[in-house]
Amino acid sequence: MPPAPRHLRHCLAALCLLLPLASAAQDSRNAYLRQFDTDGNGCVSEAEYVAYMSRGFEQMDRNHDGVLEPDELPGGHGKPVTLKEWQDNLRRQFRRLDRHRNGCLDAQELTAPPG
Numbered sequence: 001m002p003p004a005p006r007h008l009r010h011c012l013a014a015l016c017l018l019l020p021l022a023s024a025a026q027d028s029r030n031a032y033l034r035q036f037d038t039d040g041n042g043c044v045s046e047a048e049y050v051a052y053m054s055r056g057f058e059q060m061d062r063n064h065d066g067v068l069e070p071d072e073l074p075g076g077h078g079k080p081v082t083l084k085e086w087q088d089n090l091r092r093q094f095r096r097l098d099r100h101r102n103g104c105l106d107a108q109e110l111t112a113p114p115g
């Protein structure tokens with residue numbers, strides 16, 4: 001699988017700054033998971049992951065046209081990103097995080113550095 005385009009990696013890196021990685025005590029991991037886990041079953045499905053992470057897109061899409069133009073991207077440059085491209089990238093990210101391949105992320109998988 002080809003690496004994500006550079007501008008997407010930048011966006012995702014910006015989102016990952018929200019992760020409490022440095023102080024990833026189990027409590028904060030679980031609190032983080034609960035933000036994603038809308039059905040409360042203790043793990044994050046692909047749909048829950050994409051829905052939650054898409055909020056980042058909506059917050060950055062200041063003119064709400066469904067496209068992140070360069071001036072809406074972190075750093076103010078890069079190729080425009082559509083919501084579909086953003087979500088496709090999130091699904092790839094989800095599959096990388098799902099190390100147990102059970103279609104659901106536990107707190108440990110969710111807070112692991114992407115890679």
Ligand SMILES: [Ca+2]
Binds near residue numbers: 037038041043048
């Ligand atoms: Ca869930």
Ligand SMILES: [Ca+2]
Binds near residue numbers: 065068069072
């Ligand atoms: Ca836009």
